[in-house]
Amino acid sequence: MKKLFLLVAVAALPMMALAQNPLNQFFSKYAGEEGFTSVHVTADLFELMSSIEMEGDAEMEQMKEALKGLTGIQVLAYEANEGQYKGDALYVEAEKELDVTAYRELVRVKDGMENVRIMAKDLGEGMVSQLLILVGSPDEFVYVSIDGALDLNAMMQMGNGMGIEGLDKLQKLQEEQESNGTQAE
């Protein structure tokens, strides 16, 4: 009986951890709500893409390399004219609820009324285990969470090419790196 109890407790621990993950909680809270569009891409898509042989197509090979370590992408996009919230209020709420202090901030941009923040959890050697992008303005809010062992340079290269809202903000990371490099010179 004791063994069974211990087995159930051990099996349930990962599930409890997943349920308490603030990113999943935040995503689940608003997915399906009025004004929100949520997209969840699973690891299976990346597994399928990585199994493809793409000789001669450099762009696809580059994308394949960037996607190899991914385990999932979650996107939450909100249009203020379709819902009851203000985009910048959601941005502030996301900063509070997602425990952003656990992340290293890579880019913070304020462009007029729009705030962009890109954060990551480091794995070392240019790799990150999680990339978080928050975009907030009065009219919209975008939350992108990319999980897996990510090559940041490769992600920056193909940010636009994936066609997922919010990933184009990775361009700002590239611009930031380039301007830091120019200043250092």
Next chain:
Amino acid sequence: MKRSSFLLLLFFPIMVLASPHAEQVPTSSEEGTRLSLWIPGFLIKTGAGIVAKEEPQLADLLRHVGSVTVNVVEGDKMDARHERKADRRIQRYQKRHFKSLITVLTADEKVQVSVKWRKDRIRRLVVVVLGADEYVHVNMKCNFSLPELLSLMEDNAWMT
């Protein structure tokens, strides 16, 4: 003459297969559609041969498609039963080792795309769309690679 009789031969089985289940009911008392359609693979390949000249890319895609099952329920025919049906279907596919690739959720609609693949070729493609007043289920046997699908989607004029 030959072409029109060929077209008749192509579409007659579709009409026979579709008609027992298709209900188009634009009556004054209720509006809604319930449609169940099964298109066998050989008809799709025949269709590919017909469109090959005008739309060679579409024809190439169709040659890789086997049978297709389409279920559509919309309007007044839609009820909570179909929502439960959609959920059960999704769970059943997961038990049968279909991989869910992408799920898109809005306030009005849920779209889920699942596939089964062997080596690097997609062998089954399932799309389930569940909205407030519509339910669409497409189950397709096929044999194409992701690059083929992606390159076709890049030049998607035939889709519009």
